[in-house]
Amino acid sequence: MESLDLLPTPCLVLDRPRMLRNIQRMHDRAEALGVMLRPHLKTPKSIDIARLLLQRQARGITVSTLLEAEYFSRHGLHDQFYAVPLAPDKVPRIAALLRQGTDLICATHDLEAVAAIERQAREQGIVLPLVIDVDVDRHRSGVQAGDPEFLAIARAIHASPHLQLRGIMIYAGASYEASDTEAIADLAEHIRQGGLQAQALLQSHGLPCPMVSYGSSPGTFFARSMQGITESRAGVYPFQDLFQAGLGACRIEDVALSVLATVTGRQPAQNRFIIDAGGLALSKDRSTQGTAYDAGYGLVCDVEGSLIPDLFVSSASQEVALVTSRSGASIDMARFPVGHKLRILPNHACFTAAAHGEYHVVDGGTQVMAHWPRINGW
Amino acid sequence: MESLDLLPTPCLVLDRPRMLRNIQRMHDRAEALGVMLRPHLKTPKSIDIARLLLQRQARGITVSTLLEAEYFSRHGLHDQFYAVPLAPDKVPRIAALLRQGTDLICATHDLEAVAAIERQAREQGIVLPLVIDVDVDRHRSGVQAGDPEFLAIARAIHASPHLQLRGIMIYAGASYEASDTEAIADLAEHIRQGGLQAQALLQSHGLPCPMVSYGSSPGTFFARSMQGITESRAGVYPFQDLFQAGLGACRIEDVALSVLATVTGRQPAQNRFIIDAGGLALSKDRSTQGTAYDAGYGLVCDVEGSLIPDLFVSSASQEVALVTSRSGASIDMARFPVGHKLRILPNHACFTAAAHGEYHVVDGGTQVMAHWPRINGW
Numbered sequence: 101m102e103s104l105d106l107l108p109t110p111c112l113v114l115d116r117p118r119m120l121r122n123i124q125r126m127h128d129r130a131e132a133l134g135v136m137l138r139p140h141l142k143t144p145k146s147i148d149i150a151r152l153l154l155q156r157q158a159r160g161i162t163v164s165t166l167l168e169a170e171y172f173s174r175h176g177l178h179d180q181f182y183a184v185p186l187a188p189d190k191v192p193r194i195a196a197l198l199r200q201g202t203d204l205i206c207a208t209h210d211l212e213a214v215a216a217i218e219r220q221a222r223e224q225g226i227v228l229p230l231v232i233d234v235d236v237d238r239h240r241s242g243v244q245a246g247d248p249e250f251l252a253i254a255r256a257i258h259a260s261p262h263l264q265l266r267g268i269m270i271y272a273g274a275s276y277e278a279s280d281t282e283a284i285a286d287l288a289e290h291i292r293q294g295g296l297q298a299q300a301l302l303q304s305h306g307l308p309c310p311m312v313s314y315g316s317s318p319g320t321f322f323a324r325s326m327q328g329i330t331e332s333r334a335g336v337y338p339f340q341d342l343f344q345a346g347l348g349a350c351r352i353e354d355v356a357l358s359v360l361a362t363v364t365g366r367q368p369a370q371n372r373f374i375i376d377a378g379g380l381a382l383s384k385d386r387s388t389q390g391t392a393y394d395a396g397y398g399l400v401c402d403v404e405g406s407l408i409p410d411l412f413v414s415s416a417s418q419e420v421a422l423v424t425s426r427s428g429a430s431i432d433m434a435r436f437p438v439g440h441k442l443r444i445l446p447n448h449a450c451f452t453a454a455a456h457g458e459y460h461v462v463d464g465g466t467q468v469m470a471h472w473p474r475i476n477g478w
Numbered sequence: 479m480e481s482l483d484l485l486p487t488p489c490l491v492l493d494r495p496r497m498l499r500n501i502q503r504m505h506d507r508a509e510a511l512g513v514m515l516r517p518h519l520k521t522p523k524s525i526d527i528a529r530l531l532l533q534r535q536a537r538g539i540t541v542s543t544l545l546e547a548e549y550f551s552r553h554g555l556h557d558q559f560y561a562v563p564l565a566p567d568k569v570p571r572i573a574a575l576l577r578q579g580t581d582l583i584c585a586t587h588d589l590e591a592v593a594a595i596e597r598q599a600r601e602q603g604i605v606l607p608l609v610i611d612v613d614v615d616r617h618r619s620g621v622q623a624g625d626p627e628f629l630a631i632a633r634a635i636h637a638s639p640h641l642q643l644r645g646i647m648i649y650a651g652a653s654y655e656a657s658d659t660e661a662i663a664d665l666a667e668h669i670r671q672g673g674l675q676a677q678a679l680l681q682s683h684g685l686p687c688p689m690v691s692y693g694s695s696p697g698t699f700f701a702r703s704m705q706g707i708t709e710s711r712a713g714v715y716p717f718q719d720l721f722q723a724g725l726g727a728c729r730i731e732d733v734a735l736s737v738l739a740t741v742t743g744r745q746p747a748q749n750r751f752i753i754d755a756g757g758l759a760l761s762k763d764r765s766t767q768g769t770a771y772d773a774g775y776g777l778v779c780d781v782e783g784s785l786i787p788d789l790f791v792s793s794a795s796q797e798v799a800l801v802t803s804r805s806g807a808s809i810d811m812a813r814f815p816v817g818h819k820l821r822i823l824p825n826h827a828c829f830t831a832a833a834h835g836e837y838h839v840v841d842g843g844t845q846v847m848a849h850w851p852r853i854n855g856w
Binding site for chain 2 (some may be wrong): 106108109110111119142164165166178185186187188189190193208209210212215216233236237238240241243245247256273362364365366367369370374376378379380381383385386399415417418419420422437438448450451454455456459477478
């Protein structure tokens with residue numbers, strides 16, 4: 101067994117007990133809400149974590165890239181939803197997965213895209229399952245249910261023998277701009293209502309809509325009701341991160357992912373020290389910027405994973421970052437000798453994890469119990 | 479030969495003629511200034527590009543990770559500078575490279591680090607070449623030459639039979655906060671003077687300082703003089719990026735790196751369309767934020783690489799980004815059909831490239847002439 105103290109830095113550390121508690125908490129909540137989870141594996145990108153997510157009440161999985169889809173299919177996960185608008189020229193790779201028995205549901209929100217996808221599906225001789233990406237909060241992709249194109253898309257999909265209309269997807273993207281959990285709950289309800297109206301519209305025109313897929317971890321956790329929603333694509337909940345903590349979606353001590361770093365020098369006159377995890381290892385995501393909760397490029401924990409109050413990563417160049425005090429209180433440099441290991445909590449777990457090829461898994465302490473690889477790229 | 483139109487997206491495209499012009503321009507300038515280049519390969523991380531950088535007057539290379547050092551050593555590049563503060567427990571990997579005949583110069587700026595590095599070097603039975611990281615502009619790591627610790631570090635290195643004092647490194651990091659090229663030139667001169675003073679101080683105490691290594695591409699290109707500087711660690715100049723263009727260090731049409739993306743849907747009511755290159759493929763670097771030159775998450779070119787005026791990436795989630803008009807002028811959606819390929823210019827080339835495993839190299843057109851792999855990670 102390796103100790104974190106001996107690992108080359110920077111590298112990714114995953115606290116398994118914290119993650120298991122986060123998973124349990126979401127499962128409990130989803131059960132109370134009566135909604136199935138279809139966990140979004142864009143965050144962990146790991147079969148080892150997928151297996152933990154699927155132990156209880158989750159059924160299929162959600163993926164964000166075809167590389168993920170192919171990887172999880174090879175590992176036997178055949179109920180998949182590729183929940184980004186589909187580029188038509190990706191259909192041949194999807195066809196290969198469908199032929200291998202993976203039910204890979206895709207998404208679109210553009211009538212012209214349907215025509216292009218249909219041509220490709222016909223060429224491949226497949227029946228491609230599709231949902232319509234419905235935009236309720238104008239936050240990201242999608243077509244509004246009130247737009248005549250919405251029904252036209254549904255009819256075009258339903259009319260083709262090479263496409264199969266499975267339903268709709270909605271996404272509470274604006275919950276990431278919410279100020280508190282009450283606002284998230286309000287938005288979640290607004291999104292849910294928007295989704296159910298879109299479903300009712302399809303059904304009133306004799307169009308099938310068995311699937312109403314709903315997105316975001318905080319939008320699921322804080323929803324007052326998930327009635328009518330057939331599945332939630334919650335993604336970040338196993339790891340959590342500082343942005344989620346800032347939203348009130350978790351506590352800082354719930355964050356299960358961190359980047360192990362080594363102190364490489366001190367600058368006492370500037371009340372700061374240097375670590376070897378820079379902007380590449382931590383990611384340049386600054387989602388906590390401008391919030392009361394601004395964490396710079398991350399908060400600092402000791403090697404056991406306990407938060408060191410008042411320290412944060414104030415600046416990050418490619419392979420060098422500066423740690424300083426938020427309050428301006430003088431840092432006791434003797435606590436941070438050169439060679440000392442620290443763990444940095446990320447602003448946004450999905451982006452920080454993506455810089456790394458594997459997880460070093462610990463059971464709460466500093467002993468590495470397992471190495472779990474990630475499937476990065478496209 | 480593949481065409482960009484047929485590549486799976488997102489992926490990285492490198493325009494070789496633009497890159498060769500950027501290299502030529504920096505070489506011409508370095509020759510005029512009489513300074514040797516030691517190109518920083520943290521940006522390209524590619525042996526194919528390293529060979530182009532070393533064709534004319536560059537001598538050794540600079541690296542930012544030991545994985546780069548090992549990779550370039552395997553490819554026969556044995557004059558290397560690992561230009562970040564050294565974590566002492568990395569010495570065994572460095573020792574292996576030194577034993578294989580790679581002259582890998584390392585850096586430090588902390589007296590305690592010297593002691594820890596010395597212990598490791600002694601254990602390994604090596605003589606480890608070190609420069610002192612001198613902080614002139616308080617921007618990043620380094621010790622100030624006026625701090626008594628500076629001389630103490632130099633003496634400690636010089637006194638050890640297992641360490642060899644090679645000189646100093648300086649970095650014009652604050653040039654990235656400069657408003658124009660005149661300000662960059664002023665700062666470059668300030669940094670150079672600071673470096674030469676540090677060198678003079680060492681020499682006046684009988685300490686060797688053959689190497690005065692100077693950093694940053696714009697700081698080199700716009701310097702009025704490089705007299706006394708023995709080498710420049712310019713890095714981003716082969717690719718350039720929007721941040722460099724914003725500084726005035728290049729023109730937008732000089733940017734040689736882009737991310738190929740596919741249009742996956744349109745939202746005419748919101749005057750925007752969706753592409754399949756999101757925050758992972760483009761990077762979340764927002765270095766142009768807050769400048770007059772704010773480019774969102776990137777500017778948009780057609781597949782041939784010509785800028786499409788007024789379009790920019792306004793929002794980026796993990797695998798989805800939104801393209802809209804900067805002026806608010808209505809976008810002619812017929813120009814951007816679903817399936818259409820575009821190329822997105824990056825804010826910060828080093829970070830955007832780091833999300834990708836290889837370059838698709840084009841000779842100005844849309845035909846891929848070569849695939850050049852990158853060495854990511856640590």
